[in-house]
Amino acid sequence: MADLDPTGATGAATDATSPPLRERVRAALQSRTALVVIILAVLALLWWSAVARDVSAERLLSLTVWGVMLGGVIALGAIGLTLVYGVLKFPNFSHGAMVTLGAYLAFAFMAVLPQGPALRPFSFGWEFLAALVLAMPLVGVVALGLDRVVYRRLRRQNASLVLFAMASLAMAFFLRSLIYLIWGPDFYFYYDARANPVLDLPLNIRVQADQLFIVVLAFAIVGLVHLLLTRTRMGKAMRATANNPDLAQIRGINTERVIAWTWIMGGALAAAGGVMYGLSSQLRPEMGFWLLLPMFAAVIMGGVGNPRGALVGALIIGVTQQVATAFLNPAYGPAVAFALMVLTLLVRPQGLFGARGG
């Protein structure tokens, strides 16, 4: 069927054979396969250009493994972001600030908790895990509090999407200045000057035990979220609300309750991502803002509202960012994520796992 293109492609309509072909080519270009092929081509291009610059295969392999780890951190943030985006239908720009808040709250808890010995081969002790467990629900509650004070009022006013986005921008700067106000602009480490030995894995891959822990934890949490969404009543209600809020409400789902749990989950996952990011590098007030672009790129690549897609997108983005550092200034990591995001939007705006016409 010819769709009415306001940009004016009417000239081709005179030719009897070309429109169906055009349509077919367009549909093929916008298919999931095409996007997968393009992403793989980008990755291949990156590896090839790294090899062309005499980067050793071992280093490339290490970079790829580190990319998977970075992907795990991005995924923790991106899953929360995509849930909120799917259920509430607006891009939550304060998600980055919640990532930072989680990292700093865990830092604050660790200062209070008794310091135990390091759990070898990791660099952290029990108090770090306790701080993580404490920070996650706390950030969830903060997210819920912001919803009660700001977003719920906007919902009641039936405000446009744009106002939600703007309010979330305001909240992002609110949380960020709060973090600056309490902890200042300096950067911190969870453990100052503690040895963090490198493990030598087969194939000459050198990683820290902490990095492996991050990956395992990220996948464990993602698995838990998946179970929660597919097996529990609340998870199913969440998916139903994301799919069609009106229909969900008609079927007796308390959408306000669903929204509350979405915020709590999103905040907790953001906190986990922040703590992991802080463990792998250091704590800075802008850390969440740096992660914001990769997180959004992962969300859009995987399809808005799709946690599985966010995980896949985050892994792709993490690997691409790390491999690109082989020949590009590492500071341009966000630019790489951005390029992939624009590519996705051009080819298939609904993302890898999104339905047609999204």
Added chain:
Amino acid sequence: MDPATLVKAILLAPTLTILVFALVRIPWRARVPLGLVLGVGGAFGAAATLDAGLLSYLVSFSIMAGIYAVLCLGLNVQWGYTGHLNFGIAGFFALGAFTTALVTTSAPTGTLAQYSQQAFGLELPFLVGIAAGAVVAGVVAFLIAIPVLRLRMDFLAIATIGIAEIIRLVFQNERWLANGPQPLRGVPRPLYCTVQEPTCAWLPAPVAAWLAPLAPRDYIFIYLGIVTLILALVYLALERAVRSPWGRVLRATRDEETSTAMSGKNVPRVRIQSFVLGAAVMGLGGALYAHYTVTIDYSHFNPLFATFIVWVMLMLGGSGNNRGAILGAFIIWGVWSGTAFLTEALEPGLRAISETLPDRSAYLRWLLVALLLAAIVLYRPQGLLKEETIVSRHLLRRRGAAATTPGATATVGGAPPAATAPEAAGRDPGGG
């Protein structure tokens, strides 16, 4: 009144008059004389009564507010009139600033070249520099617009944040381009020679003698005049543009994209035009900023200082209202400057909470501005000055006659009559 004060008062008078015309609503007949009296009288009054330090403070305050007003006007074209959610103002701001710096400075030579690098230095005049700043920002916006403007509004917001971040990263990391992480110094100040000794060679002797009482530190009075003049020109040009048929198509596109397209308007082209125009105005604002601060580096163009505060200004002043944009810029810059005094006053209290807290009190100001934006979004999303729904003077004249047909008065009138009824109904209070 000593000669220096007199010169300052005369330099201030046009600025204040323009501001009075722009911001104060005077009955039409009394407009010209009353505006002149208020402006000139205010300038002389201020110069005579305020002490020199306070006067200089107010002037530098107004310069920054004026530069922000230019940025706000640029954002208003994009957001207020077309509904583009541009969260990347900082990028176009930086492009304008760095472009004019590269165009107007000279490339360093000799030993200096080891410490300061830049891609080129053309030593062209100020006006060429700011025009180049606007053009480069516009060209980059055009290149970005092609893939990005086809997207949904929320994706556009995400994409523009990314663009601003990338532009900043480029200026931060590419040393060869504009001295990378180190600041780029020595952006020339236009007409600076007028306050120097000896004065500009081309200046006629009477003017030079008249300006002679000014010391180099009084240069800001001259720059205020330049900023006000450019602000006024931008304002007039944009008012003209948004009240033209083109501006009405913009609003129609914002409110009812489908019916605008059905009326035969080229919607994608209009959206790109408005994005590029807005970005060019932002580039102009960036150029004015560079010539004012003389030394620029990437850290000036962070999201807090360059994007967020501009949004607060426009949202407070009123999206879709150019006078509101200027008003918002002056009010928020006033609030921002005022909070500096507030945190000073709060210092004993802050010290009581924590010994080191006063060192970080600058962030308290950001906190307050963030809360202010949240409050505007929640309680007054249309801003202080609402958008004027009637933009055509022909419609205004016919208002009496048109009042009999319901809905006709409230429309923007750009699209044919078939599109007007849904337009009036489809307006939401958020203006977008």
